[in-house]
Structures are given as C-alpha cells and as structure tokens.
Amino acid sequence: MTRVRRQTAAGRSVLTVLTAFGLLAGAALTGAAPAGAVPAGRPGKRIAPGVTYREFDITAAAGRTHAHLLTVDLGNPHVRTDLLYPGAVAARATVSRLADTAGAVAGVNGDFFDITETQHPGVEATGATVGPAVAGGQVLKAAVPKGQRFGPALPPGTTTREVLGVGTDRRARLDRLSLTGSVTTPQGKLPLGGLNQYALPQNSVGAFTSRWGGASRVRAVCGTDTDRAAACGTDTYEVTVRGGRVVGAVGTPGSGSIPSDTTVLVGREQGARELRELAVGDAVGVTHDLVAATAKVPYAFAIGGYPVLRDGTPLSGLDDTASAVRTVAGFKGGGQQMLLLALDGADDSRTGLTIAEEAATMRDLGASDAFNLDGGGSSEMVTRDDGASGVTVRNHPSGGAERPVPNGIGVFSG
Structure with missing residues (x-):
C-alpha cells in the first residue's frame, strides 16, 4: 500500500x-x-x-x-x-x-519522455523515454535523434545518448551509449538506425522487439532529426520477421504486442525503400547492442x-x-x-x-x-x-x- x-x-x-x-x-x-x-x-x-x-x-x-x-x-x-x-x-x-x-x-x-503529441493529430503519445535504457544488464532501447527529444535544452556539447549508470563493478559513472546493429537481407546489410524508439532518424530502419510493448509504432516516423513537430512521414514500410524469416509486410507502422521470437522492422524514406525489396520467406538477421563511450565493464543498469x-x-x-x-x-x-x-x-x-x-x-x-x-x-x-x-x-x-x-x-x- x-x-x-x-x-x-x-x-x-x-x-x-x-x-x-x-x-x-x-x-x-x-x-x-x-x-x-x-x-x-x-x-x-x-x-x-x-x-x-x-x-x-x-x-x-x-x-x-x-x-x-x-x-x-x-x-x-x-x-x-x-x-x-x-x-x-x-x-x-x-x-x-x-x-x-x-x-x-x-x-x-x-528520464524525459514522449508525453504529448499535440503536433501530430491522431497520433498517440507512446510514453517512451528519450535516452537509452538498460535494465538488469539487458538493453531495452536506444536514444532518439536530438531534435526529437522532450525536455529543456541540452547543455552545449551533450546529446540524447547521455546516461548515468552503474556497472557490474558496482560503480556509478556518466557515459554515452550509442546504438550499433545491422539488418542482414538477401540484398545486403543495412545499418540499424533505431531500437524501441518513439522517433527514428530520417531515412533509417528501426527495430521493435517484445520489450517495446503494444503501443502504436506510427510515432516513430513522425518529425525530423531537427524538428519534433514536423509532419509524419508518408514514405513508410513495416516488415515482420519471425524465426529469421519475413512473415509479413504492410505500408504503415502498426501496433500491438510483439512476441519474443519476433522483430518488427520499421523504415522511413530510404529505409522504407530498402525494406520494400524484401519478400515473405526471405531470410533476415537483425543484431543490436549499445556501445559505451568510456566504460570498460557492462552496465547493470543505465538511464537517460x-x-x-x-x-x-x-x-x-x-x-x-x-x-x-x-x-x-x-x-x-x-x-x-x-x-x-x-x-x-x-x-x-x-x-x-x-x-x-x-x-x-x-x-x-x-x-x-x-x-x-x-x-x-x-x-x-x-x-x-x-x-x-x-x-x-x-x-x-x-x-x-x-x-x-x-x-x-x-x-x-x-
């Protein structure tokens, strides 16, 4: 109580x-x-x-x-x-x-978070945070572009990738966590631009996993890298990958819970055009991790x-x-x-x-x-x-x- x-x-x-x-x-x-x-x-x-x-x-x-x-x-x-x-x-x-x-x-x-979407009529706020997050040693999400953040202006020289965390050595530190990852397709390898983020970089492909939850993924293609209030993109595509194979594709980002064996890829602009090259049954591999700028030990937890x-x-x-x-x-x-x-x-x-x-x-x-x-x-x-x-x-x-x-x-x- x-x-x-x-x-x-x-x-x-x-x-x-x-x-x-x-x-x-x-x-x-x-x-x-x-x-x-x-x-x-x-x-x-x-x-x-x-x-x-x-x-x-x-x-x-x-x-x-x-x-x-x-x-x-x-x-x-x-x-x-x-x-x-x-x-x-x-x-x-x-x-x-x-x-x-x-x-x-x-x-x-x-952390600061996506609390309201008054600039995008019909688009619900996701409640997702701005910065990276690690819980129990597991990566939850990466940071949104700087122009997409909520909150007061950042101090000069800082980014949305800033974190405070505690390492497995039980010491607290300040750091930056940057996303690294790729999407391997029959046509080649694509860089991964986002992980469980409410806003994806322009022209990128982002991954959504079971850790995202059931909220709509439409907000991920709204705004630009420099303007959170910019209109939602219209050149979008979503591909569902299960067990390493494409099992579905739609032109608009969807919603609903994602099974643990499934990754949903959302593309905008050039990223959408790359995803349209995929067909049901194609083999697709997705990797993702957060890389620390300074820490030499893994993080037990980190927050933006x-x-x-x-x-x-x-x-x-x-x-x-x-x-x-x-x-x-x-x-x-x-x-x-x-x-x-x-x-x-x-x-x-x-x-x-x-x-x-x-x-x-x-x-x-x-x-x-x-x-x-x-x-x-x-x-x-x-x-x-x-x-x-x-x-x-x-x-x-x-x-x-x-x-x-x-x-x-x-x-x-x-």
Whole structure:
C-alpha cells in the first residue's frame, strides 16, 4: 500500500529552527555553492543497510525550496540499484507502483519522455523515454535523434545518448551509449538506425522487439532529426520477421504486442525503400547492442537524461534563469556512493532550482558528477519503512498527484 507523506506544521517548525542555527544557506546557489548551502554531517534516517534518507531546505534565487535526498552506498554488498520500468518501454506507471512491484526500498523518477503529441493529430503519445535504457544488464532501447527529444535544452556539447549508470563493478559513472546493429537481407546489410524508439532518424530502419510493448509504432516516423513537430512521414514500410524469416509486410507502422521470437522492422524514406525489396520467406538477421563511450565493464543498469556536473565542475552553458521542481542523480567517492535528490512540489516550496543551482547543490553535497532527470510533475521520491507493505511518497508531486512515468532509479536491499 502506497502512502503519501504530508508535511506537518511541527516538521516545518523544526526546519525553521535549523535555519536559525545557520545550517541552511540564505544565498542563491549560483556558480560555486557557498559553504553550508545544504546541511552537512546530519546522518538522516536509515531506510536499509547502506541507504539513508533526509530532507532539508535550500534558499535559491527564486526563494526557498524543500529537498529530499537519498544516499546509497554502492559498496555495501546488501545494496544494489536498477532501472524501474513497467515491463515495456512504451508504458507508464507511478514511481510508487514501479517501486512496489519491483520490491525496491526507495526510488526516484527517471528520464524525459514522449508525453504529448499535440503536433501530430491522431497520433498517440507512446510514453517512451528519450535516452537509452538498460535494465538488469539487458538493453531495452536506444536514444532518439536530438531534435526529437522532450525536455529543456541540452547543455552545449551533450546529446540524447547521455546516461548515468552503474556497472557490474558496482560503480556509478556518466557515459554515452550509442546504438550499433545491422539488418542482414538477401540484398545486403543495412545499418540499424533505431531500437524501441518513439522517433527514428530520417531515412533509417528501426527495430521493435517484445520489450517495446503494444503501443502504436506510427510515432516513430513522425518529425525530423531537427524538428519534433514536423509532419509524419508518408514514405513508410513495416516488415515482420519471425524465426529469421519475413512473415509479413504492410505500408504503415502498426501496433500491438510483439512476441519474443519476433522483430518488427520499421523504415522511413530510404529505409522504407530498402525494406520494400524484401519478400515473405526471405531470410533476415537483425543484431543490436549499445556501445559505451568510456566504460570498460557492462552496465547493470543505465538511464537517460543529461549531465550537469562532471569531475566537480558544472558544465558550461547551464541555464541559470528558469527555476523548477527537479530530480537529479549524482555520485561521489569514485562512484561508490550515489546521491538521489528530488525537490518538493508543495505550494509553499515549489519555487525550485535552476539547472545551474542544481549542479551547485549537488557539488555542495559532495558529488563529483551529477545528472539531471525529468522534473516538474514527474519529480518524485519514494521510500519504504521497515515492516511497511508499500513505499511512501516523500515529496509532494507538483501536479497534486503522482504522474505515471516510464522509468526511474530503484534502490534494492537484501
């Protein structure tokens, strides 16, 4: 059973006393965070071995905001992290449901996602995320083109392929995951341009597997590499491959669940023309994987978003004007300790932080690296108390209720 935490007047008065003792900063967190910008040395509440939770106020440019922080010791053999998701890429559920279903002791929301398709009448939003995703060591999806993403502008020099992940060495790191793969046909080998994505690159062929779910694949051929709102393509083709053979083809992308032994290939423009060369019965092989830019070990899990702090230095060009409720993940100690922070969306504390202030806050908490996740109505943190049957929502979602999201970061104990 999920419970929503309601902040009491008594709890607020305690925070006021802490402020009076100088544990919280009164200056905006822009540039280098001032000493004491967040309370230091307070142990917080133990959620599980190696997992603690605490909350505190931050005073930023737009006013006071309330923060919720999880500290996760990845070096503790009883602790692990993984991707929370509802069993399909193109599906959504609340963070509390995702955590309870997976048996997590804590969690936060994750990547930005295809939340609305007002630019494409008649096309339903898929709910699929922007960036790559790895869960339980298994590749779920690759990143959409940069011009097709949802969310605020990316910092200069970053892409939709950015991830925060934890490797099989139990260390967190920032990285980029790029799709590699091919489609082998009787006519030759085609490069694979997408994997379980709500938007495919122009002129490409993308693969959809059972991990996609039952959502329509029409959105995959809408927009362009530089304009998400551009019209849907009309030169499209879809081929169904089962057991290594073509078993069907249609001119328009379809919908419905995909069996585990089946891959659906969707082509647009030149990719569609290549797929039209195939006939029922033709042998087709499809390979796909995600290749890390820096990691030398496989990822146990990885999630999309974008970096805001790297090696103790905020990225250049971070926005310092728009304040919002945000979720951010980071790490310190060479990746052995993960920090998960979600801001509160209650009416009296929803002023939030700018991206620049977010980076400074994480650095002040000791993080060497930090990674921005989806915010606003998606921002959420949950924890499960000892003996409880379900998690408790620790922050107040800014929309007044939990928003269903496609994924998140789960913390597990045992």
